[in-house]
Amino acid sequence: xxxxxxxxDTRSRLxxxxxxxxxxxxxxxxxxxxxxxxxxxxxxxxxxxxxxxxEITEAVAAPALQELLARxxxxxxxRTRGAQIDQALSGFVDIIVRYRSLIALxxxxxxxxxAIERSLDGVENFAARMRTLLAGxxxxxxxxxxxxxxxxxLALAGGxxxxxxxxxxxxxxxxxxxxxRMLGRPKxxxxxxxxxx
Amino acid sequence: xxxxxxxxDTRSRLxxxxxxxxxxxxxxxxxxxxxxxxxxxxxxxxxxxxxxxxEITEAVAAPALQELLARxxxxxxxRTRGAQIDQALSGFVDIIVRYRSLIALxxxxxxxxxAIERSLDGVENFAARMRTLLAGxxxxxxxxxxxxxxxxxLALAGGxxxxxxxxxxxxxxxxxxxxxRMLGRPKxxxxxxxxxx
DNA sequence: GTCTATACTTAGATAGAC
DNA sequence: GTCTATCTAAGTATAGAC
Numbered sequence: 001x002x003x004x005x006x007x008x009d010t011r012s013r014l015x016x017x018x019x020x021x022x023x024x025x026x027x028x029x030x031x032x033x034x035x036x037x038x039x040x041x042x043x044x045x046x047x048x049x050x051x052x053x054x055e056i057t058e059a060v061a062a063p064a065l066q067e068l069l070a071r072x073x074x075x076x077x078x079r080t081r082g083a084q085i086d087q088a089l090s091g092f093v094d095i096i097v098r099y100r101s102l103i104a105l106x107x108x109x110x111x112x113x114x115a116i117e118r119s120l121d122g123v124e125n126f127a128a129r130m131r132t133l134l135a136g137x138x139x140x141x142x143x144x145x146x147x148x149x150x151x152x153x154l155a156l157a158g159g160x161x162x163x164x165x166x167x168x169x170x171x172x173x174x175x176x177x178x179x180x181r182m183l184g185r186p187k188x189x190x191x192x193x194x195x196x197x
Numbered sequence: 198x199x200x201x202x203x204x205x206d207t208r209s210r211l212x213x214x215x216x217x218x219x220x221x222x223x224x225x226x227x228x229x230x231x232x233x234x235x236x237x238x239x240x241x242x243x244x245x246x247x248x249x250x251x252e253i254t255e256a257v258a259a260p261a262l263q264e265l266l267a268r269x270x271x272x273x274x275x276r277t278r279g280a281q282i283d284q285a286l287s288g289f290v291d292i293i294v295r296y297r298s299l300i301a302l303x304x305x306x307x308x309x310x311x312a313i314e315r316s317l318d319g320v321e322n323f324a325a326r327m328r329t330l331l332a333g334x335x336x337x338x339x340x341x342x343x344x345x346x347x348x349x350x351l352a353l354a355g356g357x358x359x360x361x362x363x364x365x366x367x368x369x370x371x372x373x374x375x376x377x378r379m380l381g382r383p384k385x386x387x388x389x390x391x392x393x394x
Numbered sequence: 395g396t397c398t399a400t401a402c403t404t405a406g407a408t409a410g411a412c
Numbered sequence: 413g414t415c416t417a418t419c420t421a422a423g424t425a426t427a428g429a430c
Contacts, residue, residue, distance in 0.1 A: 010413080028225065031405060043406080045414050053406070141363075145371045148359055153350020162345055166338075174342045182379065204396065228422060240423085242397050250423065 011049050014039060018056050023105050027057055061106070064099040065126070071095065072129050081136070082185075088133035089179045092151070096158035097172045103159030127151065134183065150182045208246050210236060215253050220302050224254060258303070261296040262323070268292065269326050278333070279382075285330035286376045289348070293355035294369045300356030324348065331380065347379045 017038045021030040032053060036043045050056045071091025078084040096103060131139075135147040154175050157163065163171055177187060214235045218227040229250060233240045247253045268288025275281040293300060328336075332344040351372050354360065360368055374384060 032407090033405075041413095042415055044408085044416080047407070048413060051407090141367075142371055142374070145354065145360060145368075146375055148354040148357060149347075149350035149372070149375050151350075152353035152357065153346035153348075156349035156353055157342065157345040160345060160349065163342060170338075171342075174339055175346070177339070178343055178346050178379075182375075202395085207396080229424090230422075239398055241399075241425085244424070245395095245397065248424090 010039070010041075010045075014046065014049055015056070015059055019060050019102075022057075022060065023101060026108060027105070061102065064095055064102055067099075068092070068095045068126060072126075072133065075133050084133055085183060085185065088130060089183070090176060092130065093154065093158075093172055093175045093179060096155055096175065097168050100159045100164075100171075103155060104161065104164070105159075107156055107159050146182060150179055154179055204246070207236070207238070207242070211243065211246055212253070212256055216257050216299075219254075219257065220298060223305055224302070258299065261292055261299055264296075265289070265292045265323060269323075269330065272330050281330055282380060282382065285327060286380070287373060289327065290351065290355075290369055290372045290376060293352055293372065294365050297356045297361075297368075300352060301358070301361070302356075304353055304356050343379060347376055351376055 014035065018030070018035055021034055021038065024030075025034075032043045032046050035056075036046050039046075046056075050059065068091065071094070072088065075084050075087035075091060078087050130151060131144070131147050134150075135143050139147070158171065158175055166174075180187060211232065215227070215232055218231055218235065221227075222231075229240050229243050232253075233243050236243070243253075247256065265288065268291070269285065272281050272284035272288060275284050327348060328341070328344050331347075332340050336344070355368065355372055363371075377384060
């Protein structure tokens with residue numbers, strides 16, 4: 001698969017460089033020229049690997065989305081609603097915490113989101129699946145809005161600079177507790193989650 | 198002040214046009230050329246009224262921010278903590294609901310935020326003041342994160358397309374209730390809010 | 395004071411040579 | 413797989429017409 005061909009190397013170096021520059025200057029503030037200069041190649045060389053700037057953006061974001069997908073699959077395999085909710089929430093929070101620099105980047109420069117939506121069948125699918133996992137198939141209005149606020153709040157606040165210097169475990173714990181509280185589920189301390197609904 | 202000079206008219210038409218195009222194509226997807234064409238003038242004419250594209254963006258966003266500022270002032274004038282919190286929260290929710298199309302725009306295209314931050318002494322000040330109003334001067338970590346999640350969640354979800362077809366009053370009620378619940382304050386039904394803390 | 399004509403710089407993107 | 417050259421469009425800027 002990933003034999004160390006020159007292209008593979010350039011491609012991965014390119015993605016690493018792009019992520020670094022994106023984080024420093026934002027996506028909009030990073031030109032292909034900058035990326036090319038940093039790599040010691042020309043813009044055209046960059047274009048050989050990615051047909052458009054959006055493709056680079058997507059490739060940078062892909063790992064987090066893939067992982068979220070896997071976590072949602074896992075949650076859907078749970079047999080009780082309570083376990084589904086816990087799995088979905090903890091998966092969501094885990095991704096937020098682990099990829100928070102990426103999320104911060106996206107939040108600060110979300111022309112990105114549109115690019116991602118176009119490619120990955122839409123982030124909308126992610127959000128819709130997540131909502132169903134957490135609120136069930138036919139939530140009333142209050143529940144639906146509540147879940148939307150929760151998802152948006154956890155993601156945005158998780159990536160926010162105010163929380164940037166918290167260690168992963170602390171942030172994860174707090175976000176998870178907030179999520180459970182918002183879903184009307186009791187705090188759990190260490191033990192396995194119980195079926196509740 | 199605002200005598201009907203040609204410039205004033207062009208300026209306000211320009212802002213209206215910009216808002217419309219921004220909403221349709223996003224800020225990044227709207228060029229000065231498009232705005233100029235729509236107005237039947239040249240790019241340079243646009244440039245006469247606003248020295249940069251960011252200035253247009255700021256001017257479009259300004260009313261909402263000004264109003265939020267006023268609401269925070271009002272909240273700070275309240276004598277009890279409980280009344281401060283209620284005022285701040287309801288002011289915040291009101292702005293979100295009334296300007297939700299603007300918020301949706303910003304969320305979908307947040308290169309904007311940086312532009313606004315640069316001009317209006319930073320959105321950071323808004324967020325910091327709001328946090329202090331809602332969480333008090335020296336909140337513990339859990340409270341601080343909780344308020345951050347709430348602010349981010351209400352704002353983002355309020356502007357989200359899922360809630361787009363709710364009428365203002367319904368959305369306001371739900372967001373306000375979610376906010377109060379997250380702050381650990383009892384629901385109030387009709388009556389004036391009581392001092393609680 | 396308001397706008398047009400024009401031009402400069404940089405960005406994203408493409409074609410074709412090596 | 414990478415480079416040179418080139419194109420279009422964006423944002424910015426100025427000189428000058430009215």
